[in-house]
Amino acid sequence: MLRPRLLLFVAVCLLTVCRATITAASDLPASVRQALEGAGVPLADTAIWVQAIDSRTPTLSLNAEQPMNPASVMKLVTAFVALERLGPAHTWITRIGTDGPLRQGVLHGNLYLVGGGDPVLSFERLWKMLRQARALGVERIVGDIVLDGSALSLPPHDPDAFDGRGLRPYNAGPHGLLLNDSTLRLTLVPGTRPGEPVALAADPPLAGLTIDNRILTADGGCGLWYQTLEARMVSTPDGLRLALDGRLPASCGRRDWGVAPLSSAHYGVALVTALWSEVGGRLDGRVHTAQAPAQMKVLLTEESAPLADVVREMNKWSNNLIARQLLATLGASAIGAPDMVSGGAQVARAQLAAAGVRTDDLVIENGAGLSRTARIRADTLGQLLLAAWQRPWMPEFIAALPLAGVDGTARRRLTGSPASGYAHIKTGTLNGVRAMAGYVLDRHGRRHAVVMMVNHPQAQASQAAQDALLEWVWAGH
Structure with a gap:
């Protein structure tokens, strides 16, 4: 049982707290x-x-x-x-390296893209890196292109865990080789009359991903236009398909809509595959994820913007x-x-x-x-x-x-x-x-x-x- 003096002390403390709250x-x-x-x-x-x-x-x-x-x-x-x-x-460094000899435009080995945790490595900067590799003599790769994201040791990430909207870019997960925020930008241009198809331009290119666009033009005000659009991933025998549905009012004009259709690792594979082909490079093997060997020879580096x-x-x-x-x-x-x-x-x-x-x-x-x-x-x-x-x-x-x-x-x-x-x-x-x-x-x-x-x-x-x-x-x- 509390003694009277202690009870008085507690009462004074509580009164002080209450008085402070009321005064505030x-x-x-x-x-x-x-x-x-x-x-x-x-x-x-x-x-x-x-x-x-x-x-x-x-x-x-x-x-x-x-x-x-x-x-x-x-x-x-x-x-x-x-x-x-x-x-x-502070900056982050991304490296491109090799593990084999380069003779007459042919790399007899693998090409490695090694992430350093850069938070803002855009596909434009990645394109420049691959273009520089081509300019430095890599025209054909006999082996593979290996993507190394081991710079960050991360827990499993479920993009649906927060609100069930896993394709929203804000739900994308971190990665040691994060590329372009793992985001696909969809530029939508509505028609002039309701019911007309909405024109679509997607960038950057992602190898192996097809887009099924069924968005139609609507009438009415623009408002929160993105709330009427739906994106979902569909697995087919021919690969992955991004299915788009909904209505976009003609009054909106051109709009950019971002989606994150793939995990950070799979996005990197799809993006590098597409960009290496775009810069004119040839690949005998495939693009995949793994850790680069310690003896990798650095070909070039890319430094991020400062913190x-x-x-x-x-x-x-x-x-x-x-x-x-x-x-x-x-x-x-x-x-x-x-x-x-x-x-x-x-x-x-x-x-x-x-x-x-x-x-x-x-x-x-x-x-x-x-x-x-x-x-x-x-x-x-x-x-x-x-x-x-x-x-x-x-x-x-x-x-x-x-x-x-x-x-x-x-x-x-x-x-x-x-x-x-x-x-x-x-x-x-x-x-x-x-x-x-x-x-x-x-x-x-x-x-x-x-x-x-x-x-x-x-x-x-x-x-x-x-x-x-x-x-x-x-x-x-």
Whole structure:
């Protein structure tokens, strides 16, 4: 049984906690409170944290110690740790090598394409590499083309696991030799009248994949045009077929639609097979995956863009696959982890702790935020933003964030608001989740770190509340 003095102590503590929560809620800007009420979102399911960069204490703090699902805002953690550990100038190297003599245009052996974990190796860059190999004298390969993705040790990846939409590019998995985001771009051009076939152009070429296009032109407004389209993979005796169905309104005009029809490894085989033929190369064997021998002779190398550019691509457009690749890259230095994804999460927690950022209740599944289990506290994100501001790579970190009302995933936020163009924010949305975090420059020239997360079935309706918070901070309250 608790002694009276201990009971009194507990009661005082509980009263203090309750009073702090009530005070924080009562201090919430009226515009934010009203927007949340209008959206049907309780304050208990909302976390807010605001602090001026030059201040020692938060301006606003509501449920800031409550772990919440941040959706794509988790990419701020991945970006911070990658820039802190690897540096903004870090690059990845992809190599082409051989294991046999090259005589009179004929390679008597295998050609190896060895990945280094490059998150942004496009098919244009791959085409250039293969074209350079041709220019260096490789016209015919007596052996095979071998693709080596062993640079990253990864757990099994199921693209359907998150939401059952395995052909969506955001569900593609990381790979040591990731090529073109494992994505096929389908350019759709509707006809002029309903019922007419929609013209299709697909790139890059993927050997062994046929496309059955049954998309027809429709009338009406464009709206969320991609929601009326369906893609599915069909296995036939002649190989794999990508079947496309649906309607595309003529009012949409040309549209680009991305699909991820193959696993990263199989995509690489199909792409390299097609591109080697396109550059005029001949192959006696086949393209397949395996590990390159240690004695491979390097023929040429391709260096990626620097990490600062990669982080910008990740955060401006919320690229999940880049985030997955970065987390796996970070995991290469982890000790005792079963794979580089869990190792990356281990490294991230340690790096944040070393920077003075609390990691209580932090759960990292894949570094992208495409997760139902990921969790982070608003005050953790706030501390991360303040720590990033003090880093030498701060300009690269902030420049990678979408500018509300201007570019990236926040280009349609704060439209017509005086705060438009003054908020660098990373946003995130999932079913039941809407979040944002970043920096706001107020009208007096003072910068603030801002975090807001909503985890509630009506979270999608809370954007107005987030925008109200950004405008309140911009006004300099």
